[in-house]
Amino acid sequence: MKPILQNLVEMTGHRDHLRLEVSVLSTLQKLSSIVEVRALELFTHAGVPHVRPRTWVDNGNLVSTDSEAAADPRREPLDQYPALRECVAAHGDSALSSPRRGRHVLWLPVWMQDKVSTCLEITQSRPFSAHKLDVLKGVFQVYQNYQSLLDYSERDALTGLFNRKTFDEQFSRHASALASSNTAAISESFAPEDGPLPSEPVQQWLAVVDIDHFKQVNDRFGHLYGDEVLILIANILRSSFRSHDRIFRFGGEEFVVLLRSTTLSTAHRVFNRFRMAVQEYNFPQVGAVTVSLGFVSTAQGSPVEILGQADQALYYAKEHGRNQVCFYDDLVSSGHLAAKVANDDVELF
Incomplete structure (x- = not known):
């Protein structure tokens, strides 16, 4: 004994x-x-x-x-x-x-x-x-x-999603493994209709999600209805992604998704499918709610840098119309965002 x-x-x-x-x-x-x-x-x-x-x-x-x-x-x-x-x-x-x-x-x-x-x-x-x-x-x-x-x-007490502390622990521990893993198969539910292009690599993606005008929901309808919106958004997140993807609530109206083992074109499609699911959902009392989303590949950079880049893409989406999905690399290549790197130092904002 x-x-x-x-x-x-x-x-x-x-x-x-x-x-x-x-x-x-x-x-x-x-x-x-x-x-x-x-x-x-x-x-x-x-x-x-x-x-x-x-x-x-x-x-x-x-x-x-x-x-x-x-x-x-x-x-x-x-x-x-x-x-x-x-x-x-x-x-x-x-x-x-x-x-x-x-x-x-x-x-x-x-x-x-x-x-x-x-x-x-x-x-x-x-x-x-x-x-x-x-x-x-x-x-x-x-x-x-x-x-x-x-x-x-x-887990977050309100939504049941993983919390910020769990994200910090898991992403720091697995960032290098996520970045190097490009051989996992794509789930059928995420497979493009014609299959992924052979030249498109399978990667891991980090997305930051923010509910548009959420303060107005709380101010107009009260925090109980605001909490209900958060719970319903969490449910839509669960149904929009696969079991081996990871979904976190960062606090307030912000969520983070780790999308594993898929291509860029599929990531675009899946994130936009989630955005449309929110847009088309009729929230009780509140009515229409939308979300903005910024995402980035986890292949390069430290966890802090990757999260910062996804945040930059999110803020661009919110400042340029909301209810849209923005990819960090596209914003940089088009000149809408500048990569803040000088003398091998990374400036995050």
């Missing part, structure tokens, strides 16, 4: 979902008879539920991936895991299966906000005893509760 308690102390010392996931699998791996542990990611691709390993054991070490799930060649249809599929459909807390002699599998779905996107998979060489199941579920419950606490601390 003492080693388990020590591992639980270590596990709850982490402040990152992926590290916490690795830690709980490390704890479970040390229990007797366990032959394999994995964390599976559940997602939908082309309308079909899939599963793929996100953390697993490789040569005795636990390794993880944060790559796009839909492009992972190891993904499998959830139908190949019938016990897990039935458990998720029934909102169950566990599933057992014995696919062959000497292989007994336990799945523990991680339920958060009535949804499941992660599942722990534990395989051992003999059937699970009642006592073993109690121990495993006890460790898992601590892990799930702590995941919920982390998730709560990472």
Whole structure:
């Protein structure tokens, strides 16, 4: 029991979902008879539920991936895991299966906000005893509760989107990986009708979104209706982008989107599709609302510089008519914005 308690102390010392996931699998791996542990990611691709390993054991070490799930060649249809599929459909807390002699599998779905996107998979060489199941579920419950606490601390209380603190942590940590990743496949929902041009590289994009004349909404209708507008905009953002894109509320009426693994022409189309969805939505009491958006590639520059360039494009959009999408590089090449670089120093404003 003492080693388990020590591992639980270590596990709850982490402040990152992926590290916490690795830690709980490390704890479970040390229990007797366990032959394999994995964390599976559940997602939908082309309308079909899939599963793929996100953390697993490789040569005795636990390794993880944060790559796009839909492009992972190891993904499998959830139908190949019938016990897990039935458990998720029934909102169950566990599933057992014995696919062959000497292989007994336990799945523990991680339920958060009535949804499941992660599942722990534990395989051992003999059937699970009642006592073993109690121990495993006890460790898992601590892990799930702590995941919920982390998730709560990472999100904006009003909209449920990731908050500014989470953006600062995630973008600083992954900026270089996002910039160099250009091989991920494009989701079907974002694929251009005729397919992307072969010469167009797949990149990552950062967009800053601002609600036009939001102060007038608060002044005219009150903050309760202003909050409702923010919540509805957040819902439109969720429905406009893919599960592996990231959406943040920066505070006030400003949001940030990290659009992953797509081309410039597709980025233009997707951002404008979101803008039109807002324009065409009938907000209760308030009526019509529009947004302005500025975006930039994350391929070059520090996180602060990239965010500053997206802000410049946003402010240009707001100062030149609002309700439009502006790409930073286009504004610079057309002479509407000047790149503020001198003597290798970057001036941000």
